[in-house]
Amino acid sequence: MGKLYDTLMQDVRFEEGLNACINCGTCTAICAAAEFYNYEPRSIVDTVQTKDDEKIIELLKSETIWYCGECMSCKTRCPRGNAPGLIIMALRSLSQDLGYFVESEKGRQQLAVKRTVGQWILDFGYCLYLEGVGTNMHPEQGPVWDWEQKNWKQVFERLGANYKGDGPGILRKIPEEALDEIRKIFDVTGGTKRFEMIEECSKKKAAEMNLNLDEGIGSEYFQHIYSYNNNQHNREK
Amino acid sequence: MKIEGKRAVWNEYQKDIAADKYFYVRSCVRQNFFPGSETTFLRIMREELGKDIYEHPCHTTCTGIGYHGDIVPIDTMMTVVARQFALMTEAGYENLVPSCITSFGIYTEVLDTWHHFPETEAKIREYLKKATGREFQIPKNLAHASDVIYKFRKEIAAKAKFKLINKETGKPLQVVEHIGCHYSKMFPNKGVGGAEYPYVLVGMIEDWGGEIIDYPERRHCCGFGFRQYLVQANRGYSMSCSHKKFESMEPYKPDMIITNCPGCPMFLDKWQYAIAEMEGKTYGANGQGIPVFTYEEVAGMVLGYDPWDIGLQVHQVSCEPLLDKIGIPYNKEKKYDGVNGQKLGVPEMPVNLKCC
Numbered sequence: 001m002g003k004l005y006d007t008l009m010q011d012v013r014f015e016e017g018l019n020a021c022i023n024c025g026t027c028t029a030i031c032a033a034a035e036f037y038n039y040e041p042r043s044i045v046d047t048v049q050t051k052d053d054e055k056i057i058e059l060l061k062s063e064t065i066w067y068c069g070e071c072m073s074c075k076t077r078c079p080r081g082n083a084p085g086l087i088i089m090a091l092r093s094l095s096q097d098l099g100y101f102v103e104s105e106k107g108r109q110q111l112a113v114k115r116t117v118g119q120w121i122l123d124f125g126y127c128l129y130l131e132g133v134g135t136n137m138h139p140e141q142g143p144v145w146d147w148e149q150k151n152w153k154q155v156f157e158r159l160g161a162n163y164k165g166d167g168p169g170i171l172r173k174i175p176e177e178a179l180d181e182i183r184k185i186f187d188v189t190g191g192t193k194r195f196e197m198i199e200e201c202s203k204k205k206a207a208e209m210n211l212n213l214d215e216g217i218g219s220e221y222f223q224h225i226y227s228y229n230n231n232q233h234n235r236e237k
Numbered sequence: 238m239k240i241e242g243k244r245a246v247w248n249e250y251q252k253d254i255a256a257d258k259y260f261y262v263r264s265c266v267r268q269n270f271f272p273g274s275e276t277t278f279l280r281i282m283r284e285e286l287g288k289d290i291y292e293h294p295c296h297t298t299c300t301g302i303g304y305h306g307d308i309v310p311i312d313t314m315m316t317v318v319a320r321q322f323a324l325m326t327e328a329g330y331e332n333l334v335p336s337c338i339t340s341f342g343i344y345t346e347v348l349d350t351w352h353h354f355p356e357t358e359a360k361i362r363e364y365l366k367k368a369t370g371r372e373f374q375i376p377k378n379l380a381h382a383s384d385v386i387y388k389f390r391k392e393i394a395a396k397a398k399f400k401l402i403n404k405e406t407g408k409p410l411q412v413v414e415h416i417g418c419h420y421s422k423m424f425p426n427k428g429v430g431g432a433e434y435p436y437v438l439v440g441m442i443e444d445w446g447g448e449i450i451d452y453p454e455r456r457h458c459c460g461f462g463f464r465q466y467l468v469q470a471n472r473g474y475s476m477s478c479s480h481k482k483f484e485s486m487e488p489y490k491p492d493m494i495i496t497n498c499p500g501c502p503m504f505l506d507k508w509q510y511a512i513a514e515m516e517g518k519t520y521g522a523n524g525q526g527i528p529v530f531t532y533e534e535v536a537g538m539v540l541g542y543d544p545w546d547i548g549l550q551v552h553q554v555s556c557e558p559l560l561d562k563i564g565i566p567y568n569k570e571k572k573y574d575g576v577n578g579q580k581l582g583v584p585e586m587p588v589n590l591k592c593c
Contacts, residue, residue, distance in 0.1 A: 012354050013311065032458045033465075035481075036474045069462025069474060070305045071418040072342075076425060076432045083423075092307040109468045113306040117467060121309070127265040127302035137469065140476075140511040142553045147573070147584035154575035159548045160276030161268070168292040170263065170272045178295040181320060184368040191313035198308065229470040 004060075005051040008090050017075075017086030021045040027074035027084045037067040038235045041074055041084035048087060060095040063233060066106030096197060102205040106233070108225045111202040114195055115217055122183055125174030137226075250421075250431035254388040255332035255378040259290040260325040264337030265298050267499035267531070273548020274499075274533035275336055278382055281536055285396060286389055290334070293324045301339035305463040315357070316364045318347045323371035331377040334385055338498035341381040342419030345427050348375065379427075381420065383497035383532050387429055387437045390444045398541030400446030403492070404564040409448035410492040413527070414438040415482075415505065417498025418458050432456075438495050441532060445539045454485035459501040460508070479508035483520045486527075493559050494529040505529045510553040513590035524591035526554030538565060545572055555593040569593070 008014045027041045028034045034041065044064065047055050059065055068088040075083040092101075101107035120129040130152060135141050148155050153163055162169025186192045206213035206221035213221035259282070267275055282288045300317050303309035325333060335341050351358035365371055386393070401410045416435045421428025430436030433456075439449050460478025465471045482505070486494075496502040509526040513519045521527045529552065530538075537547035538560075544567045549556040560567055575581045586592055 011311070012350055012357055016350070016353070032460070032462070032478050033474065036477050066464070069458065069460070069465045069478075071458040071462065072423045073418065073456075073458065076422045089305075089307060089311075093310060096307070106471070109464060109470065110308060112468050113303075113464055114308045117303050117306055118308045121298055121300055121303055125297040126268070127298050127300065128269050130269050133269070140472070140507050142507060142510045143585040143587060144551060144553045147582065148551060151575065151581045154579060154581055155551070156272055158545075158575050159273040159551075161272045166294075168294045170268045170275055172294060174297060175295055178297060181369045182297055182317065185316045185320065185364070186313055188368040189312040189316045189364050190310045194308065194310050194313075225468075225470075227469045234473075 002051045002053065004053045004056045004094070005048070008048070008056075008094060011090040011093065013083075013086040014090035017083035017090070018045065018049065019080050019082055021049055021082055022080060024079065026077050026079060027082075030073045030077045031068075032071055032073065033067045033069050034235075036235065037233050039064055039067040041068065041088070044091070045082065045084050045087055048091070057100070059091060060098060060100040061103040061107075063104045063106045065091045065095065066104065066109070067233070096194060099197065099201045101198075102201045105228065105230055108202070108205060110198050112217075112222060112226045114198045115222065118195055122179070122186070125179055125182065130171065246431075246434050250426060250429065252380070252384065252427060252429055253378060254380040254384045256388070257288050258330060259288065259332050259334040259385070260328065260330035260376075261290050261292045261382075262296050262299070262321055262333065262335045262340065263292070264335070264340065264499045265302060266503065267336050270503045271499065271531050271534070271548055271551070273546065273551070274531040277533045277537040277542065277547045278336070278386070280542075281386070281393070281533070281540065285540065286392060291328060291330060293328055296321055296324050299335070299337075299340045299343045301337065301343045302463060302467075304343065305339065306467060307464070312361065312364065314343065315347050315350070315361045316368065318344060319361050319365040319373055320369060320371060322373035322376065323365065323369070325376065326372070326374045331374070333376040333379050334382050336382050336499065338381060338417030338420050339500070341379070342423055344376075344379055345424045348379065349424060351375070381437075381497065383420075383437050384429060386532055386536055387440050390441045393536055393540065394444045397445060397539040399539050399563050399565055401442060401535075401539065401563065402446045403562050405562070409446055410559075410562065411450050411490060412442045412447040413450050413452065413455075413486050413489075413491040413494045414442060415459060415494060415496045415501050416456075417496070417501055420497060438497055438532060441535065442495060445535070450486065450489045450491055452486045452489050454482045457482050457485075459498075459504045461500045461504060466504070475504060476508050476511060479504050480512060483509065483512070483527075487520050491527050492562060494527055495532055495535050496529065497532050499531070502529045502531050506552050506554050510587060510590050514587055517589050519590060521554070521558065524589070525558060526590060528552070528554055528556045528559045530556070538563070541565075543567070545574070553587075553592075554590070557593040
């Protein structure tokens with residue numbers, strides 16, 4: 001008992017985020033996710049502070065740790081100075097390090113985040129890549145965004161951007177040597193290992209689910225995790 | 238509303254904001270969705286205020302969306318941040334100004350963590366040296382770009398060509414302010430006015446002639462939620478948060494919304510469109526939406542910049558009702574032009590949301 005708790009304690013976010021929780025539920029009352037999902041940050045903190053490995057493993061495989069939106073409203077309000085949002089972040093990291101994230105519908109979505117945001121960081125130096133955010137995947141972006149998509153270069157030039165250009169400026173091309181430094185940082189600090197773990201576990205899960213998974217975002221497994229919702233997650237009104 | 242009490246509360250939360258010589262780091266979201274805002278910010282800083290603000294071409298994301306999307310480990314995020322500090326140090330600057338609120342939260346978190354865990358700072362210094370050979374000084378001053386505009390709000394007011402006043406009635410415009418969660422919910426003493434009564438946008442609005450609306454869900458998140466928006470299956474979370482805010486502010490009949498986070502104006506703009514198309518519900522007058530602005534855009538408007546130079550044409554909710562209320566002139570024919578008047582066509586009209 002307690003080995004996983006000790007592992008969590010090595011994460012500074014966990015050490016900062018958890019003092020003694022008094023189970024008052026203030027975090028749940030203020031939580032944006034708790035209003036939408038069938039979710040209570042209070043229960044997660046309560047489970048974690050039991051230090052019971054079996055219960056923590058159950059959490060790491062669960063849907064519930066993936067409901068938080070990390071707005072950190074809980075940190076402002078907790079009367080004991082806890083930060084359930086930081087505890088969630090530590091749990092999500094551990095779930096990925098141990099490969100448990102693929103055991104839940106919401107956890108499996110990490111591959112989608114990795115293959116979009118993660119890849120854009122390594123390829124373009126920013127978390128968003130203009131041409132990757134089309135209205136096919138983001139219909140809420142609407143007809144103005146469609147118009148922008150048809151005219152990227154001209155619209156961005158009109159607004160003072162240096163689109164894919166050299167030197168400073170909005171949406172400039174990040175020099176290759178700068179991207180190399182970012183990639184080396186990922187190698188040295190565990191970022192690359194995290195990405196590889198997400199890929200490896202997702203491939204195994206895709207095979208188990210009989211869904212095809214190739215590179216990129218087009219294959220069955222990616223499309224499934226990106227769009228599938230079993231509609232069992234929400235709070236009943 | 239008894240405003241004196243609130244003023245007394247926010248007054249406890251003040252922060253040092255450097256007066257000049259800034260190292261500017263761009264935002265992943267603002268660059269893509271509100272490029273005119275970053276252009277306008279630099280224009281105001283350099284041309285109106287005469288400040289030295291420098292951008293290094295090799296700086297990058299802080300990885301904030303990846304970090305809060307939980308794919309980027311904390312050590313990786315902190316080392317990328319350390320690299321930004323190194324570029325700043327090498328360029329001879331000490332005052333860091335991020336364009337993004339998620340980044341502001343990230344930088345604040347990193348500095349706070351290193352303060353409490355010096356061994357973590359030492360580890361990150363080793364990582365950075367090993368990966369890039371670089372070393373760095375910790376910034377002397379960290380201020381979000383909205384803090385900097387707040388600091389100079391009175392200078393901007395003195396140069397203003399327009400006030401946030403309805404030209405027909407002579408009354409102040411009624412303004413909803415929305416603060417990005419990571420501005421001060423994590424570290425209240427790092428934001429002007431703290432987490433309960435952030436004053437950073439209120440100060441701008443009051444000094445530029447408008448009046449703030451205090452409504453029940455004023456502090457609720459816009460609904461980005463990182464993975465809750467990034468993954469299509471979760472997007473109901475994002476939309477429901479914005480919806481909750483719109484329903485709460487609607488009875489107060491806001492003329493406009495001002496924001497300081499890059500993501501919030503995008504969500505508050507685009508979810509109004511999506512709600513209108515899905516449910517036929519609109520929140521502004523005459524079937525239109527409530528116009529949503531970045532603080533840079535609002536500063537640009539009061540300074541009399543051409544609305545199409547500051548990027549108001551890339552909003553889905555039309556800005557024209559607000560421009561008309563203030564009396565800001567604009568050329569409708571040029572709204573969707575490219576450089577040198579190049580004609581780029583016009584966006585399609587939504588079915589339910591009325592647009593200009």
